[in-house]
Amino acid sequence: MDRTEILKALAHPLRVEFLEWMKEPERHFCNQAHPLEMGICANQFEKRCGLSQSTVSAHLSTLEKAGLLTTSRVGQWAFYRRDEENIAAFLKELGSTL
Amino acid sequence: MDRTEILKALAHPLRVEFLEWMKEPERHFCNQAHPLEMGICANQFEKRCGLSQSTVSAHLSTLEKAGLLTTSRVGQWAFYRRDEENIAAFLKELGSTL
DNA sequence: TCTACATATCGAATAATGCCGATATTAGAT
DNA sequence: ATCTAATATCGGCATTATTCGATATGTAGA
Numbered sequence: 001m002d003r004t005e006i007l008k009a010l011a012h013p014l015r016v017e018f019l020e021w022m023k024e025p026e027r028h029f030c031n032q033a034h035p036l037e038m039g040i041c042a043n044q045f046e047k048r049c050g051l052s053q054s055t056v057s058a059h060l061s062t063l064e065k066a067g068l069l070t071t072s073r074v075g076q077w078a079f080y081r082r083d084e085e086n087i088a089a090f091l092k093e094l095g096s097t098l
Numbered sequence: 099m100d101r102t103e104i105l106k107a108l109a110h111p112l113r114v115e116f117l118e119w120m121k122e123p124e125r126h127f128c129n130q131a132h133p134l135e136m137g138i139c140a141n142q143f144e145k146r147c148g149l150s151q152s153t154v155s156a157h158l159s160t161l162e163k164a165g166l167l168t169t170s171r172v173g174q175w176a177f178y179r180r181d182e183e184n185i186a187a188f189l190k191e192l193g194s195t196l
Numbered sequence: 197t198c199t200a201c202a203t204a205t206c207g208a209a210t211a212a213t214g215c216c217g218a219t220a221t222t223a224g225a226t
Numbered sequence: 227a228t229c230t231a232a233t234a235t236c237g238g239c240a241t242t243a244t245t246c247g248a249t250a251t252g253t254a255g256a
Contacts, residue, residue: 004111010196011109012214013102020195042233055215057234076223076232091193097118098108098185110244140203153245155204174202174253 001067003097006090009066015059018045019068022082039072039079099165101195104188107164113157116143117166120180137170137177 010016021028025036029044046056060080063069067086072079108114119126123134127142144154158178161167165184170177 004109004114007105007114008109011102011106016102016105016196051214052216053233054217054235058214061234073222073233078233087196091189091196095189095193098114098189106243149244150246151203152205152247156244159204171203171252176203 001086003090003093006066006068009062009068012059012062014049014051015063017049018059018063019082019087021045021048022069022080034074034077034079038074039081042078042080099184101188101191104164104166107160107166110157110160112147112149113161115147116157116161117180117185119143119146120167120178132172132175132177136172137179140176140178 022040025032025040028048029036029040032041032044034041042057042060043053045060046053049056051059060069060071060078064071064080068083068090069080070083072081120138123130123138126146127134127138130139130142132139140155140158141151143158144151147154149157158167158169158176162169162178166181166188167178168181170179
């Protein structure tokens with residue numbers, strides 16, 4: 001929604017990677033215990049990037065607050081999905097204003 | 099050239115504004131002493147945003163290092179231009195990877 | 197050459213980010 | 227109720243970003 005907040009969220013390469021990984025879940029998260037249709041489980045990002053749990057949680061939170069991801073809690077897990085609508089809207093807006 | 103560097107450059111709202119202003123020079127820099135075809139003189143940004151000369155110079159430098167602007171010095175002045183090729187290439191790449 | 201002007205760079209202060217380990221929160225299982 | 231597991235939040239520290247004034251550099255004109 002807020003262009004500046006989105007651009008700040010994208011200013012960290014790891015967060016951009018998260019979004020890229022999520023474009024091809026079957027490729028990058030094939031070892032997930034839960035079905036990929038539920039979204040990507042937070043712990044998957046930890047395993048994949050090697051940073052601490054709290055750091056990864058903060059990055060995911062940044063992406064969510066920017067509107068690029070949505071969260072849904074199922075049991076003790078947090079599943080994240082790309083918000084394709086907002087992503088597309090942002091790209092469109094950036095393309096026209098930049 | 100480097101996507102991360104460009105995204106970092108765009109993470110500051112003022113720098114995005116600089117790029118936007120430069121899309122319509124006749125609208126935002128109509129009081130420039132030099133012809134707009136030469137580019138936008140560095141001091142124009144100062145006047146328009148109210149920040150100090152050194153700060154504005156640093157912002158312009160950031161945009162230039164990221165490849166979003168080009169500089170040309172004419173006499174004692176520095177003229178900046180949008181690098182439309184790089185901007186378009188970045189937008190295209192971002193659209194396909196994001 | 198000396199002076200004035202435009203811009204870049206330096207040094208320092210403050211704010212914001214990124215990272216971690218530790219703790220809190222919440223859910224599921226025993 | 228207790229224990230375990232997953233995630234979020236907190237406190238602290240290191241790094242980076244932002245801003246300024248002061249200084250350096252480089253150009254133009256008297």
